[in-house]
Amino acid sequence: MQLSREDLLLAYRRMRRIRDFEDRVHVEFATGELPGFVHLYAGEEASAVGVCMNLTDEDMIASTHRGHGHCLAKDTDATGMMLELYGRKDGICGGKGGSMHIADLSKGMMGANGIVGGGPPLICGAALTAKTLGTGNVAVAFTGDGGSNQGTTFEALNFAAVLKLPAIFVFENNGYAETTASQWSVACKDIVNRAAAFGMPGVSVDGTDFFAVWSAAREAVERARGGGGPTLMEVKVPRFYGHFEGDAETYRADGEVAALKRDHDCLKIFRGRVTEAGLLSNADLDTVDAEVAAEIEAAVALAKVSPLPGPEDLVTDVYVRY
Amino acid sequence: MxxxxxxxxxxxxxxxxxxxxxxxxxxxxxxxxxxxxxxxxxxxxxxxxxxxxxxxxxxxxxxxxxxxxxxxxxxxxxxxxxxxxxxxxxxxxxxxxxxxxEGGDDAPAPRVIDVGGRAIRVLDLGEPRSEAFVLIHGFGGDLNNWLFNMPALAEDSRAIALDLPGHGESTKDVGTGDVSVLVDAVVDLIAQLGLEKVHLVGHSMGGLVAMLVADRLGSRLGSLALIAPAGLSSAVNDAYAGGFIAAEKRKDLKPWVEMLFADPALVTRDMIEGLLNYKRLDGVGEALALLQARTLAGAAAESVLAGLDAPTVVLWGEQDRIIAPPASAPKPLTILPGRGHMLHMEAASDVTRAIRAVAGL
Amino acid sequence: MPKKTFKQALNEAHFHEMRRDPRVIVMGEDISGGIGASGEMDAWGGSEGVTKGLYPEFGPSRVVDTPLSESAIIGAAVGAATTGLRPVADLMFADFLGVCFDQIFNQAAKFRYMFGGKAVTPVVIRGMIGAGFRTAAQHSQCLYPIFTHIPGLKVVIPSNPYDAKGLLIQAIRDDDPVIFLEHKLLYGVTGEVPDGAYTVPFGEAKVLREGGDVTIVALALMVQVALDAAELLSKRGIEATVIDPRTTSPLDLDTIVESVEETGHLVIVDESSPRCNIATDIAAQVADVAFHALKGPIKMVTPPHTPVPFSPSLEDLYLPSAERVAAAVEASLRTRKGAA
Structure with a gap:
């Protein structure tokens, strides 16, 4: 185990922050106060955090429409994000992006992305920058099982392999593209099987196990930093909520979600592992829980009273100069 | 017949x-x-x-x-x-x-030559003699400013116009931007061309340069014609220089260029376009800013001019808005009524005549 | 001033900028040419030779040959631009837009706005446009109206070597995504081009000729067609002003309107398909802001609403000609507002 006590606390805090953020957005969305539509990441926390614990602020990630977790795993400010979800002027994107377009380039977060399959080609670019400038940085594309079927994704995989780019393609298979089961839509059954077709190493991991994700990502990141080229990771994760908020989820089996929450909650699993091993105490984790809960509570309270953008904001930020 | x-x-x-x-x-x-x-x-x-x-x-x-x-x-x-x-x-x-x-255009074209390590564009018209007019344009100008004067001067004399460093198709390197950089370039050009007798003609900032070059030519100086020169008692309009440098588009530049002429109708779209093409070359903005700060600001050559012995004429446009005509000058001053700063273009014939007269050519 | 071809002017622009700024890279399929094959590198220098010679000087890290994979090429260029490089990506034929448009209009064009002004995406995407090359429907389109429609993109369409070099240098130095479109039939056109680097700003039209009777607006290859028409008209006693906007986004509407206010007549020559193109856009904007100045109908000279045909006999008919432009001018002058 190469994770220090501080690392473990940080990993837990980030996973907890994602869970609380998403659970709270779920509640607040139902009040009708949040505009637009949101896609929640709850249940998948160990994937984002397990990968991103191996990255620095200079390593870039691209995300998906289900991007809150990736942002928070990269330490994007939760309050700024909450304000953004509320469409506020002081949101992290000035209220111009919203849930699906949160970005924080200073943290190496190139943006959630409303276009499925939009991220992988962009990550090739971030990896190309790293390679061209010799920075030793890596770039990670998070994509879902739906995005795994996009042509842009296939192009990016081939491109990265041919140019030996320091890129990692993480496919978070949560079982569904909207309502469509990945078991049906992914012809080769397991996404990881596609790695061989692009001549790159592939690894499949249990996304409810933070440690499994962390060590698989660690190997991929080390390979990329060392000039060994790209890796494909399939991370199998549960999706605790619907495709978006308001999805009645009639396509899911009775009791499916309840069972996932009971038996496949990465936060519970993490807590069990670290306390059993004596690495952290329940009290340590409870402290984090309380701090994160207060943080999210404050973020929502602020978001509700923050000013909205005005007419002066409508036409700015289109160009650097026009 | x-x-x-x-x-x-x-x-x-x-x-x-x-x-x-x-x-x-x-x-x-x-x-x-x-x-x-x-x-x-x-x-x-x-x-x-x-x-x-x-x-x-x-x-x-x-x-x-x-x-x-x-x-x-x-x-x-x-x-x-x-x-x-x-x-x-x-x-x-x-x-x-x-x-x-009739076939092609056989008019002599300007050429870029190496003058002591600098690329300097020169238009050399007339018979190759060791006595010649040397014409020095002003801030932001180039050798084409003399287009109306050069053909007439070259009819029976040698007339040489150059692009100063930072201008036209010459090097855009003006070093510190000090006037000595420009003076050195002209002095070196005269030496390299082997001229034994030089009739200097300078306009505006080029007039300042001409006075300082004249001071270094000694007995090789034939005459000096100064057209609205910088460096006498009137200061250069600093707003003009700044506005000229900052303007990026036709609309921004036009009002400044119109200030150069008594009659703004003389300013054509092509003239503006030509100036913009020049200003958009890499290095020009920096060169002009340096020259504005180091050469135009505080230009002083009144005592140098007073000390020159060669025949000299100072010409000025009455309506010059870039450098206002001074009340007096150390040498004979002729003020042309109804003309602006570009009087060698606005009153080309009068100016050409005066240049020839003072040179005795 | 030295005379150079349009292609040489573009080639020089690449050299200037790659020497000036190590962050500038070029990428695309065959951008040098011959990668992975057993013969020589720099085999092509781009499909038309515009990037020839860059590989020997700058090497594979800055002259990036890629698989034929437009989404990945453009997406990677865009991603590289947001992370510190200044890539110039070659799409070859702008028609290939169809297989990478998402990366242009949903990604590059929108980052800055979506991310609240925090992203900078200095990418240049080059593509060839235009008919007359006998390359038929999928290699001959002038798709600039589609790009012009998208907020966040700048669209540059040079018509001559001088502008080509200055506009490309501006495009590479520009901090916004720029679509740079080169008409295939212009590559061999020559003109005076300074040896040094210089820029031509976006959003400033060029007035190529001034006349008091009619304003003709044209882009790319159509600029020469408009100038030829102006010559024809001059012989018939009609003097035309010819304006090349040079960039369609931003568009210098002021210069066009000022001219129309003097001439009262406007004819727009546009090689793109006739519906929702630059001609309709300019016509609508001029009618909106300068209706008072119009003495006759605005005329648009465009190809028919068809794909570009292959057979030379058809393709020649497809393209606007100087005679058609002249006829449109005469039609506008004949049909005066208020007359029966």
């Missing part, structure tokens, strides 16, 4: 290929003396008057007002009263035939 003289479309500046005859100032049958203004010609750059080179009677207008014809085309015929109409007809026919058969 008595002499028959052609009036032809002049070539004012390297890029001029044709001109529009915008107005005849003399009627057929009218008697013409050399130097008389006989017609107005409009080019892409500017409108100017053409002076008669030969005396006689205007016998024929070959081209009427409003027509655009190539450089060198026959515009009219001047001859004495004794020449028969048939002879004039034959002359016109022959010239038109010849014009049709």
């Amino acid at each position: 008595d002499a028959i003289h052609a009036i032809t479309m002049p070539k004012w500046g390297m890029s001029m290929t044709e001109g529009r005859l915008s107005g005849w100032l003399v009627r057929p049958g009218q008697s013409i003396a050399p130097g008389m203004e006989i017609l107005e010609i409009e080019t892409d750059k500017i409108t100017n008057v053409l002076e008669a080179r030969d005396g006689g009677i205007l016998r024929r207008r070959v081209i009427e007002e409003g027509q655009t014809v190539p450089v060198g085309a026959l515009l009219g015929v001047v001859a004495d009263a004794g020449v028969a109409d048939e002879a004039i007809d034959a002359f016109v026919a022959e010239r038109q035939l010849a014009a049709g058969a």
Whole structure:
């Protein structure tokens, strides 16, 4: 185990922050106060955090429409994000992006992305920058099982392999593209099987196990930093909520979600592992829980009273100069 | 046979290929003396008057007002009263035939030469003699500013115009931006060309440079003609220099360029376009800013001018908005009424005449 | 001033900028040519030779040959631009837009706005446009109206070598995504081009000729067609102003309107398909802001609403000609507002 006590606390805090953020957005969305539509990441926390614990602020990630977790795993400010979800002027994107377009380039977060399959080609670019400038940085594309079927994704995989780019393609298979089961839509059954077709190493991991994700990502990141080229990771994760908020989820089996929450909650699993091993105490984790809960509570309270953008904001930020 | 003289479309500046005859100032049958203004010609750059080179009677207008014809085309015929109409007809026919058969443009072109490690563009017209006019343009200008003066000066003298460092197609490196950088370039050019007698002509910032070059030429200085020079008692309009540097588009630049002339109608779209093309070259903005800060600001050459012995003339436009005409100068000062800062373009003939007179050429 | 071809002017622009700024890279399929094959590198220098010679000087890290994979090429260029490089990506034929448009209009064009002004995406995407090359429907389109429609993109369409070099240098130095479109039939056109680097700003139209009777607006290859038409008209006693906007986004509407206010007549020559193109856009904007100045109908000279045909006899008919432009001018002058 190469994770220090501080690392473990940080990993837990980030996973907890994602869970609380998403659970709270779920509640607040139902009040009708949040505009637009949101896609929640709850249940998948160990994937984002397990990968991103191996990255620095200079390593870039691209995300998906289900991007809150990736942002928070990269330490994007939760309050700024909450304000953004509320469409506020002081949101992290000035209220111009919203849930699906949160970005924080200073943290190496190139943006959630409303276009499925939009991220992988962009990550090739971030990896190309790293390679061209010799920075030793890596770039990670998070994509879902739906995005795994996009042509842009296939192009990016081939491109990265041919140019030996320091890129990692993480496919978070949560079982569904909207309502469509990945078991049906992914012809080769397991996404990881596609790695061989692009001549790159592939690894499949249990996304409810933070440690499994962390060590698989660690190997991929080390390979990329060392000039060994790209890796494909399939991370199998549960999706605790619907495709978006308001999805009645009639396509899911009775009791499916309840069972996932009971038996496949990465936060519970993490807590069990670290306390059993004596690495952290329940009290340590409870402290984090309380701090994160207060943080999210404050973020929502602020978001509700923050000013909205005005007419002066409508036409700015289109160009650097026009 | 008595002499028959052609009036032809002049070539004012390297890029001029044709001109529009915008107005005849003399009627057929009218008697013409050399130097008389006989017609107005409009080019892409500017409108100017053409002076008669030969005396006689205007016998024929070959081209009427409003027509655009190539450089060198026959515009009219001047001859004495004794020449028969048939002879004039034959002359016109022959010239038109010849014009049709004429091939390329053999006018000498400017060339970029190496002067002590700097690339300097030079236009060298006239017979290759060791005595020559050397014409130095102003801030933001180039050798084409002398387009109306150079052909006349080169008719029976050698006339050399250059692009100063930071200008035209010369190097854009102006070092510290100190005036000595410009002076050194001109002094080195004169040495490299082996000139033994130099008649310096300088406009605006180029006038300042001319005074300081004159001071270093010693006995090689033939004469000095200063046109609205910087460095005497009037300061350079700093807002103009700043505005000229900052302007990026036609609309921004035009008002500043119009300040150069008493009659803003002289400013054409092509003139603005040409200046913008120059300003958009890499290094020009930086060079001009340095020159504004180091050469224009605090330019002082009054005592240098007072100490020069060579024949000198100082010409100024009464309506100069860039450097206002001073009340007095250390050398004879002629103020041209109704003219602005670019009086060598606005009153080309008067200025050319004054340059030749002071040089004794 | 030295004379150079349009292609040489573009080639020089690449050299200037790659020497000036190590962050500038070029990428695309065959951008040098011959990668992975057993012969020589720099085999092509781009499909038309515009990037020839860059590989020997700058090497594979800055002259990036890629698989034929437009989404990945453009997406990677865009991603590289947001992370510190200044890539110039070659799409070859702008028609290939169809297989990478998402990366242009949903990604590059929108980052800055979506991310609240925090992203900078200095990418240049080069593509060839235009008919007359006998390359038929999928290699001959002038798709600039589609790009012009998208907020966040700048669209540059040079018509001559001088502008080509200055506009490309400006495009590479520009901090916004720029679509740079080169008409295939212009590559061999020559003109005066300074040896040094210089820029031509976006959003400033060029007035190529001034006349008081009619304003003709044209882009790319159509600029020469408009100038030829102006010559024809001059012989018939009609003097035309010819304006090349040079960039369609931003568009210098002021210069066009100022001219129309003097001439009262406007004819727009546009090689793109006739519906929702630059001609309709300019016509609508001029009618909106300068209706008072119009003395006759605005005329649009465009190809028919068809794909570009292959057979030379058809393709020649397809393209606007100087005679058609002249006829449109005469039609506008004949049909005066208020007359029966």
